[in-house]
Amino acid sequence: MNLRYKDNCENIPWDKVPLLLEKVNMSFSDPETHKESFEASYSVIFVFDNEELIGFGRILSDGVRQSAIYDVAVEPSYQGHKIGQNIIERLIKTTPNCNFILYASPGKEGFYKKLNFRKMKTGMALFSNTQRMIDSGFIEE
Numbered sequence: 001m002n003l004r005y006k007d008n009c010e011n012i013p014w015d016k017v018p019l020l021l022e023k024v025n026m027s028f029s030d031p032e033t034h035k036e037s038f039e040a041s042y043s044v045i046f047v048f049d050n051e052e053l054i055g056f057g058r059i060l061s062d063g064v065r066q067s068a069i070y071d072v073a074v075e076p077s078y079q080g081h082k083i084g085q086n087i088i089e090r091l092i093k094t095t096p097n098c099n100f101i102l103y104a105s106p107g108k109e110g111f112y113k114k115l116n117f118r119k120m121k122t123g124m125a126l127f128s129n130t131q132r133m134i135d136s137g138f139i140e141e
Helices: 016-023 031-039 083-093 109-114 130-135
Strands: 003-006 043-049 052-061 066-074 099-101
Touching (some): 003 083, 031 052, 043 083, 066 083
Antiparallel strands (some): 043 052, 052 066
C-alpha cells in the first residue's frame, strides 16, 4: 500500500464518494451534493492508495467547543489496516479541545468504542427522512 492522506477538497474524484458510501452501506447522494457538504465542512480527510480514493471523513465544528464527525468510510478491502482509525485521529487533531459526536452505522459501534467513543443516554435526532432512518436501524419508532 502506498497511502496518501489529503486534508483539502482539491482534485477529489467526487463520483467515487457515493460509490464508496454505498459499498459500505452508508447513506449517499449524488456527487455534487457530497462535494458541497465536504467543501462546507470544518475539516476533511481523504485517503488514497496511489491515485485510488479508498477512504474519507469530515467534521462540522465551531472549532472551539463542539465537533461532529460524519461520512467516515473505508473501502472494504482496506478495512482492518487502521485507516479508519487514522482518519478519526487526524480529524480530531483539527479541533483538539472539542467534544465530538457522531452516529455510527448499525453494527459499527464497536469500531468507535475502541477509539474511546461512548454511547449517549440522551442523544436525540430529527432526520429529514425519519422512516428511512427507522428502517436502517438508526432510530427507534
